[in-house]
Amino acid sequence: MDCDEITAELLSFISNAENDDDAFEVLAHKVFQYQFENNGPFAKFARSRGRTPRTVKSWADIPAVPINAFKTMDLTCCNPDQAAAIFMTSGTTQGGVRGKNYHSTLRVYDASMKMNFQRRIMNGQKQMEMGILFPTPDAMPNSSLAHYLNLAVTEFGTRESGHFIEDEAIDFKRLIDTLRDAEGFGQPYALLGASFSLVHVLDELHKLGAAFKLPEGSLVMDTGGYKGQSRELNPDDFYNALAQTFGVPRSRCVNMYGMTELSTQFYDDGNEQCPSIKSGPSWIRTRVTDPLTGSSVPKGEVGILAHTDLANFNSAVTILTEDSGIETDEGFILLGRASGSEAQGCSMAVDEFLKVAGAA
Amino acid sequence: MPEHAGYLPGLERENAKWTQKSYGTEGTPLEVLLPSLETEQLVSMAQHIRQQATQHLKTIPVEQIVEAIDRTIARLLDRQDFHRRRMDALLPTVTGYDAEMVQLGLSGYLKTFRKPQLRRFLAEDFANPAILDSFQPLAKGGFGRAFSPGVLGHIWAGNVPGLPLWSLVAGLLVKSGNLGKVSTSEPLFAGWFAEALAEVEPALAECIGIVWWRGGETELETALTAESDIILGYGSNEALAAIQARVPTGKRFLAYGHKVSFAIVSTAALDTDKATATARLAAYDVARYDQQGCYSPQMICVERGGRVSPQRFAQFLSHELAAIEKKFPRRKLTITEANALASWRHDEEMKFGGEIFGDETGSWTVSFHMAESNLMPSSLNRAIRVVGVERLADVPAMIAPFKSLLQTVGIAAAPEHLFQLADALGNVGVTRICALGDMTTPEAGWHHDGRFNLSDLVTITEIDHRAEFAADRLAPYAE
Secondary structure, three states, X not given: OOHHHHHHHHHHHHHOOOOOHXXXXXXXXXXXXHHHHHOHHHHHHHHHOOOOOOOOOOHHHOOOEEOOHHHHOOOOOOOHHHOOEEEEOOXXXXXXXXXXXXXXXXXXXXXXXXXXXXXXXXXXXXOEEEEEEOOOOOOOOOOHHHHHHHHHHHHHEOOOOEEOEEOOEEOHHHHHHHXXXXXXXXXXXXXXXXXXXXXXXXXXXXXXXXXXXXXXXXXXEEEOOOOOOOOOOOHHHHHHHHHHHHOOOHHHEEEEEOOOOOOOXXXXXXXXXXXXXXXXXXXXXXXXXXXXXXXXXXXXXXXXXXXXXXXXXXXXXXXXXXXXXXXXXXXXXXXXXXXXXXXXXXXXXXXXXXXXHHHO | OOXXXXXXXXXXXXXXXXXXXXXXXXXXXXXXXXXXXXXXXXXXXXXXXXXHHHHHXXXXXXHHHHHHHHHHHHHHXXXXXXXXXXXXXXXXXXHOOOHHHHHHHHHHHHHHHOHHXXXXXXXXXXXXXXXXXXXXXXXXXXXXXXXXXXXXXXXXXOOOOOOHHHHHHHHHHXXXXXXXXXXXXXXXXXXHHHHHHHHXXXXXXXXXXXXXXXXXXXXXXXXHHHHOOEEEEEEOHHHHHHHHHHOOOXXXXXXEXXXXXXXXXXXXXXXXXXXXXXXXXXXXXXXXXXXXXXXOEEEEEEEOOOOOOHHXXXXXXXXXXXXXXXXXXXXXXXXXXXXXXXXXXXXHHHHOOXXXXXXXXXXXXXXEEOOOOOOOOOOOOOEEEEEEEOOHHHHHHHHHHHHHHEEEEEXXXXXXXXXXXXXXXXXXXXXXXXXXXXXXXXXXXXXXXXXXXXXXXXXXXXXXXXXXXXXHHOOOOOO
């Protein structure tokens, strides 16, 4: 199977509203086989786990590639020089080494994003006015989030929509004017951006004593957490502040959970209650695993999330995150990062060692 | 019934606030009440301890303190004693370590605080321990006496059972009052020791306060540093830097940071008949307290050219670790620890090219590397890198970049190599060299991180030898 063939199958799967377990199973196996045949480092990794297209019987058997491997291995089925896009992680850990997700084409990524966004965010509407609190793809060409948000605006945003971050600064004045206009205009408005940028906006608006009552149907979507770029708020405080400041009920404050290492996003159905439950479309599945054995933990227990994303066909169909979570009937609860383990005793842990040794 | 942590001289239990915390597993749950003092309560406790130490500790000969500690330790060594039974029963629950491992470890550890060992401890730092009691003649002439801090502040960290005993005993031996903050991960041992001491010598126990607060409660920590004359801190570099920032200039802060230790195996220990025993000793050092101690090995350098190759040795070690897992199972890891171990395993294999030996559930892991590599800590919890080296003399250069982080090296080598290596290792910052198998049990009186445990705590007041002659001239009987 070549790149065009697998792309065509995936596009058809994504456009199909009803995909059952069997259809997922069949295509997952095909994507795994495609990666096994076209990506040497991936095949080596899979063999080291004793997994080949012959031994993998179910999508859950596909070996999960730790996200760290995106930093050290060239996980791509196409020639890396010919990739249509390379999305990179921010490189805040491990001495600035950035993880790379190669995309031979963005057709599948874009189809996945649009189909899912339409269903979960647009809620039947064709277009909405949107404000983006994140840089443009021109400013951040390797950011999957910049691409994602730009896609949202170009596909689903009205002509008045736009970005509010330029030269790494939020244009507060223009943002406030726009939100005031939206209030008066009476049509639903969508404010989307990085969680930490929203905190900066909340802080600034609080300082100015400004608050809004956005029209019914408006929503706020945050993503990515604070990443040390703003103060940290607990989820309830954060969503209360969003609701109060923008006049949007917490049930319309949606969190998107995405990763550079994936090609599909998860959403919750608002944050009236925290922690919310995240779920994704029919071409992505999540297992809550014991990271040492790779097997699923019993439902209700905490484990590490492993996502099988068929749209991630060029790099790694199943990835092992560093996020802990709990499986529920409707999806999973995201608990947060499970990394940076500190030693329990007086022995030095790897993270601390790297920090100290790096500074020495 | 919940167990109370801490020891609060001069403060009634009902006048303190308590924070309840759950430990253990579903099968063996344990509720612990942690004392949560107001700042004023902590300050008046420090003053109480200072006054009690002046009255009861500074006035008695050091030998009497040794006797009191010895009698307390004798109780704790008695497996039928109430305090010891409580330790054996609850410390495994609190820390998650295997019960038998804790019990054996505790006995071995407590033995290093009996009278002969305590006297050795004193002799290690003071040529004449009587210098703690009265002015003693000094070698250079004149007289000297060691004076101790009124209150020694301790900030402990980690879950290695019994760790606070080191600095507590050091404080008592130099006749200092002690106010210590226990860690949340093992909050019980220090208070129990004070309770046992109170039954042997109530007045001495009044000189010990054991408290707790949640990490990051800066007001209480600031109060402790303000009320203490010297502060001893344990923990990560980050935690120590935060304490340091609160210590007023000029006040002594003795910081014991996290450390890295490793082992060296020479061809002499790799004969077919010796290799199994060598691997067993190494496995024991790895398994004890799941590598959480600063003295626990994180890497083993194995010399090539012996009867048993480094790779074979890695297999021997795997075999021994598997056997220990059956006898003393590793504690259940948190999801964060399990994740760290999984990602260490992955990196060792995919990034650094190691050959991984390990059981399916990850209860132990050996990562073998054919060629020399830099010192690299493991993810702990019974995970170790074994590295083949051409010549043992190459090892010091491998670790030299990490000078400030090093502590113990366990060595299996012939005498000639032992001393040759010791010179080179000391030169690059290693502070303790011991036999393989002894890494986790430092001997009595060892110099923790190369420092003087007791003499670092005192100041010497000297009588200049000329003062004697000058005084002579003023004597009523002067001619």
